[in-house]
Amino acid sequence: DTAVSQTPKYLVTQMGNDKSIKCEQNLGHDTMYWYKQDSKKFLKIMFSYNNKELIINETVPNRFSPKSPDKAHLNLHINSLELGDSAVYFCASSLQESDGYTFGSGTRLTVV
């Protein structure tokens, strides 16, 4: 069973479009995250939710809007996509701070 699953795995879209990425975890974790990995492999946190409550909101354009309908799901909606949004987006979840995160397999977003 996949612990943290993201869909879609690949997403190619034109500038200006709106797209969503979905994430689900079946680990019973309380906290979920979105990270962006750029072309140089640098990982930067974007958002974090704990039991549906937003607890981390880094300096991210407001075109990005996370939504957590329940603690097992965290979706990411992106409006008016730009070329610079091209990256791999990873979802992750955690239970305790000492456990680290469990990552999903990533969504490679390409904006053309």
Place this chain on the structure above:
Amino acid sequence: AQSVSQHNHHVILSEAASLELGCNYSYGGTVNLFWYVQYPGQHLQLLLKYFSGDPLVKGIKGFEAEFIKSKFSFNLRKPSVQWSDTAEYFCAVNARGATNKLIFGTGTLLAVQP
């Protein structure tokens, strides 16, 4: 604010060579420390972690790391690398007792030549 430095950006080794990847962090309080591995085209997987206790921690696939508090370091080691260890390695830290925000280093690309 926390930060993590990985000084080796790209390391090339031959099979059976020993590996040590450097990681230093900057934070005045207590931290939890992690090493993650990302094989080509895959997601990040946890190699090992330090929370408390013995500063020498052992992880999967024969990796180990030593936490040296006085040096703010958490270097990753493996006595004998294999071709299958070719991957990107990330050191990460979170502040104990704060929001569980994991800060990653810039990564080290390890290429093992057969």
